[in-house]
Amino acid sequence: ATPDGGICFFPPGTYLVQSVVGTILVGRSGVSLVGAGATVSVLEIAETSTAAAVLNLTRRSDVQVRDLGFDATANGPAMVAVYASASDGQRNITVERCRFAGFMNGQAAPTAAAVYVWTTDGVQVLDSEFVDCGRAITLDQPEGPARVSGNRISASDPSTMATGIWVRRASGFSATEVVVS
Numbered sequence: 001a002t003p004d005g006g007i008c009f010f011p012p013g014t015y016l017v018q019s020v021v022g023t024i025l026v027g028r029s030g031v032s033l034v035g036a037g038a039t040v041s042v043l044e045i046a047e048t049s050t051a052a053a054v055l056n057l058t059r060r061s062d063v064q065v066r067d068l069g070f071d072a073t074a075n076g077p078a079m080v081a082v083y084a085s086a087s088d089g090q091r092n093i094t095v096e097r098c099r100f101a102g103f104m105n106g107q108a109a110p111t112a113a114a115v116y117v118w119t120t121d122g123v124q125v126l127d128s129e130f131v132d133c134g135r136a137i138t139l140d141q142p143e144g145p146a147r148v149s150g151n152r153i154s155a156s157d158p159s160t161m162a163t164g165i166w167v168r169r170a171s172g173f174s175a176t177e178v179v180v181s
Contacts (some may be wrong), residue, residue, distance in 0.1 A: 004030035010041040010068060018049030023056040023083070027063050035068035038099035038129065042069035045078045052077060052112075057084040061091040065098060070114070073102035073132070079112040080104075088143060092122040104134030108162035113138035120146045120178075132156055135163045139178060142167065146178045 002008040008031055017024045024045070027033065033055070035041025043054060054070055057063055065082055072078035081100050084090040100114035113135040117123050121144025130136035130153045139146050148165055155161040167178050 002028070002031045004028070007032045007034050010035040010043075012036045012040040014042045014044050016046050017043050017054065018046035019051040020049075022051060023053045024049065024051045025055045027055055027057045027060050029060045030062045032064040032066065033068060034064070034066045037067050038069045038097055041067065042071055044071045045075040047074045049075055050077050053080040053083040054078065055082050057082065057090055057093055058086045059089040060084065060093070063092070064094045064096065066094075066096045067098070069099040069101075070103070071101045075102070078103055079107070079109060080114065080116050082115045084117045085111070087119055087141075088121075089119070090117065090121070091144070093117060094124045094126065095128060096124070096126040098128045099131070100128065100133055100136070101131045102133065104162070105132055106160045106162075107134040110168070111138075111140070113166065116140070119143040122146070124148075126150055128152075130154070130164075132160050134161060136165060138166045138168060140168045142169070142176050142178050144176050146176070148178070148180045150181070
């Protein structure tokens with residue numbers, strides 16, 4: 001119900017979310033999803049959820065996801081927290097000051113990560129924390145500038161992590177700048 005240009009705010013609390021289809025939440029272009037802090041506004045994926053993704057931003061533009069936690073530690077099927085996957089389909093997605101835990105634990109699927117975007121144009125993943133995720137960030141086939149900066153990636157058991165940050169240019173031509181720091 002949030003209008004274009006608006007903010008969908010998650011007050012402090014743990015939100016137990018689930019779905020029996022592929023995605024739990026679907027974002028809207030121009031709408032920001034904002035919490036009160038990555039450890040105080042947390043979307044926890046229920047153990048019984050069979051969804052592979054929490055937030056689908058496919059073909060969405062001008063979206064910010066800030067100050068939210070995404071926790072899949074109690075759920076095995078959850079592969080992706082923030083997902084956008086369409087050729088030339090999404091632009092200007094920012095994920096900032098979020099926390100991701102337990103996504104793809106011990107797995108290395110090529111088209112998944114706690115934050116997975118294919119293709120990227122104006123995508124930013126900033127100052128976020130990734131804990132015990134098989135892969136933290138995948139920017140697949142960059143078609144425009146992207147920035148990954150200030151993120152912290154850790155694993156309590158090294159065997160749970162396959163890749164921290166993956167910029168994948170598997171097919172096609174991509175000459176855009178991707179800054180990772």
